[in-house]
Amino acid sequence: DAKTTQPPSMDCAEGRAANLPCNHSTISGNEYVYWYRQIHSQGPQYIIHGLKNNETNEMASLIITEDRKSSTLILPHATLRDTAVYYCIVLTDSWGKLQFGAGTQVVVTP
Amino acid sequence: DTAVSQTPKYLVTQMGNDKSIKCEQNLGHDTMYWYKQDSKKFLKIMFSYNNKELIINETVPNRFSPKSPDKAHLNLHINSLELGDSAVYFCASSQARMASGYTFGSGTRLTVV
Helix, strand or coil: CCEEEEEEEEECCCCCCCCEEECCCCCEEEEEEEEEEECCHHHHCEEEEEEHHHHHHHHCCECCCCCEEEEEECCCCCCCCCCCEEEEEEEHHHHHHCCCCCEEEEEEEH | CCCCEEEEEEEEEEECCCCEEEEEEEECCCEEEEEEEECCEEEEEEEEEEEEEEEEECCCCCCEEEEEEEEEEEEEEEEECCCCCCEEEEEEECCCCHHHCCCCCEEEEEEEC
């Protein structure tokens, strides 16, 4: 499975959009991009995933570049409850085991 | 209703003891997992069972033994506890190992003194 690179931390103002980058330059054609987050002291929570096309659900949007070497998770209107560690994970098809890297610590401030 | 429940939530024990952590899921999932999150916050998969069959067994000391009596339960037994076993242990489940559908429990914080 391809490795991912994320910034270790970022701040975001409450109510503003949070754009979380992820670099996966070695991604191959059958690998998906998954995003999970872990709020302090809780288990990780699934957010969204995609293969080639941009995806949107009630939690976030996922923008994948045309060459698929990077992606951005967008939290459209960040709230204080979005403060968490966000993990970008690349997996071969939908059956792989989830392996978590260091992630990005996002702090949403009032 | 709690989807994936772990007991106990906190566990403090002495070195050398044997302890168990229990996990139950009521989601009807067929696959369950154990993850370990150490003090540096890295979350690593340890084991996975699919329909009571062991399918993932990462490099984990033999002192750790998972047991799945049925597909709704996956327990973790740890023998001869060591200081380095102190961590938060998370149980998770998914249906057909779908990576988009992992549901995690709230974790068991194990402290070995």
